[in-house]
Each structure stands twice: as structure tokens, then as C-alpha cells.
Amino acid sequence: MNNISAVLKNSSLFTGTEQEQLEILLSKLHPIPWTRRRGETLVQPGEKVPGVGVLLFGGLRILREDFWGNRSLLTVIEPGELFAEVFACLELPLT
Numbered sequence: 001m002n003n004i005s006a007v008l009k010n011s012s013l014f015t016g017t018e019q020e021q022l023e024i025l026l027s028k029l030h031p032i033p034w035t036r037r038r039g040e041t042l043v044q045p046g047e048k049v050p051g052v053g054v055l056l057f058g059g060l061r062i063l064r065e066d067f068w069g070n071r072s073l074l075t076v077i078e079p080g081e082l083f084a085e086v087f088a089c090l091e092l093p094l095t
Contacts, residue, residue, distance in 0.1 A: 011080040053083040
């Protein structure tokens with residue numbers, strides 16, 4: 001089993017899914033891999049996300065910036081965790 005499959009199988013979205021089932025699901029879901037460097041922004045407020053995010057490697061900080069540019073840390077996403085699922089499912093732009 002490769003590292004990506006191992007991370008996905010341990011995510012809440014795919015918990016309990018057998019390897020063969022996971023491969024079939026991934027072939028149907030058409031995942032889009034995104035790679036960013038440390039400190040780069042993944043998506044900006046007002047943008048729509050193409051689908052539910054599952055972090056495979058590294059860490060992801062979810063920040064909120066106010067009118068004056070002050071940033072607040074909302075949460076930290078670890079490998080295997082989902083992000084942007086509400087915005088993806090409802091097809092809403094990020095707030």
C-alpha cells in the first residue's frame with residue numbers, strides 16, 4: 001500500500017474502506033492533487049474550491065483575516081483530515 005492510500009484509509013472520509021474499494025472510489029472521484037510550499041496560500045476568500053480537501057502530507061493552517069489585516073488561527077489540519085467540505089458540498093465561495 002502506498003503512503004497516499006494509507007493516509008486516505010485513515011481519514012474519516014474513507015475509514016473502513018478496503019484497498020480495492022478505495023482504488024475504485026478514487027478512479028470515480030477524480031482527485032486533484034495540489035502542492036504548495038510552506039507559507040503559500042491554498043485558496044483565498046471568495047474563491048470556490050473544486051471539491052472536498054483531504055490533507056495528505058504536512059500541515060494546513062486555516063486562518064481568518066479581518067478588515068485591518070489581523071489574522072486569527074481558526075484550526076490546524078493534519079494529514080488525513082478533511083477541509084473545505086462544507087464549501088465544496090454547498091458550492092459556496094470561501095468566507
